[in-house]
Amino acid sequence: MRLELVKRPQHSALFSALSPFIALALTLVAGAIVFMFLGKNPVEALYYFFIDPLRETWSLHELAVKAAPLILIGVGLSICYLSNNWNIGAEGQFIIGAIVGAILPVMYPDLQSWIVLPLMLLMGILGGAAYAAIPAFLKVRFNTNEILTSLMLVYVAQLFLDWIVRGPWRNPAGFNFPETRTFHDYAILPEIWPASGRAHWGFVFALLAALALWFLLSRTLKGFEVKVIGQSPRAGRFAGFSRNRMVIFAFLVSGGLAGLAGISEVSGAIGQLRPSISPGYGFTAIIVAFLGRLNPLGIIAAGLILALTYLGGEAAQISLGVTDKVARSFQGMLLFFVLACDMLIHYRIRVTRPALATKAERAAEEPAHA
Template structure:
């Protein structure tokens, strides 16, 4: 006896819509079991994790801060994934975007001009795009697996940042701590509504990016090209589309949005460079992209949900005394259930009792 996955003759649109909601429900159930095993009241724990962070205005600002990089990165990744290019190295592109965008406020710290912030954002986007160009080049011209190359580059970017803040870019007045000098006021991304919280314009950038990419995917030839090449490279070639050009476009586009997220996070939330500028936004954004069904508008909602897991993890540490690793467990469970539900959209489970039955089943297909 063995278990096989058999491709469904027709995909259910209803289940495709319900799948993310089902994945969320299964995650909550599994989370409740986990809290019970830890000796915590599941209802109290889930309340601390998912409800308490939404009860104060300042926490809604924090939610927007956490959601902004997730949405920006995931929107870029959705273009990659829909074109069948698997950029797993967004965390590295996020880091390089933060580094390149920080050149002006760190190296040219005496330059005070209204142009500093716009140039920082542009340089951050360019830095992320150039770093994403490395796996694009390797795939387009050497047929290298982009999953491996983009992932390995993450560690190079993180070690490069660590080297900078411990060496050439370390603040001379920072008491030997591994941080850069603080950004000047001209280099700080302004808050949206400073009187009530510190949410900054990166959230606006994220919403605008999601809307514009949704429009591109829905109403433009480039969006059609992305979908066609993603579903069938051969069909795309017959339509006159180039898979190599799409590799370059998707990686550069994704890297630019990710780099923009990196410099926005540093400029808006941190105010300087330090060894750790991300709690794993680049990897969590992969979950955001798939939970949002690779739809930019759906990504806005899923980005807010995943941002809530970060805030909820912090709140749960204080209120019920659980480990900060609970956040990663929730995110991992959510990814597992999202992928499981997506698999069952396209395949059904079939139990094969004998070799003869297996041959008959394949012949019937």
């Protein structure tokens, strides 16, 4: 017996729309099974994971804090993936954005003025974009595989951050802890509504970026170009769109947004650079982009859902005593089910039997019965 994937002649529009929800439901079921094997009551576990974090205002703020980088990076990645550029290195662009954005408060702490924060954000965007330009340039010039180059650059960025906070940028008054000095007040991204919680303006940036890119994709010629080149490169060439310019554009946009997410996280949520500033936002945002069907508005919703898995992971760690790796496995399962649902919407599984005898045998048996 052999399994084959056969393309469906037409796919159901209804199931295409439902696919993320089906994937979510399947993730919950699979998650319940995982908790059962961990010896926990699955209902209680899912409650702590997905409901409990939503019950209080401060934790809704935490949700926004976690969702902000996911949405910012996710919408940028949607431009990449729609145009067939597989940028897997948003985590590295996030880190470099944070480092470049932190130059002012770390190296020039005496420069205290309202101009510092806008400059930091700008430098964060430029840093992320410049770092993303490396795989883009390599792809255009040498036809390298951007999946590999962008991914490898993540490790370069992580090690660079590690070195810089232990070495040149270590806080002189920090008792040798591997941290930079804490940002001064002018370098802190303010909270949206300080009275109730920690959510900072990064969340607003994320919503604005999603709206802007949604408009770009759905209404403008540039968005049309992104989709044509992604879906049908030859038709794109016939239209006169340049594949190479699109590679550069997609990487700069997604790198810039990842950089903005990085500096927003550091100046809004953390307040200094540390050896680790991201719990894998750049990778989780890949799931966000696909769960949101590469549509910026869908990505807002998907970003909130994935943010919840982070919060749920922390909550479950405290209330149930399970490892925080459970959150990672939830994210992995979610991506798996999203992709599997999409696959089965476009293809069906056919079972083929190796022996050609089956039909003939049946035919031979029939007269005997008759």
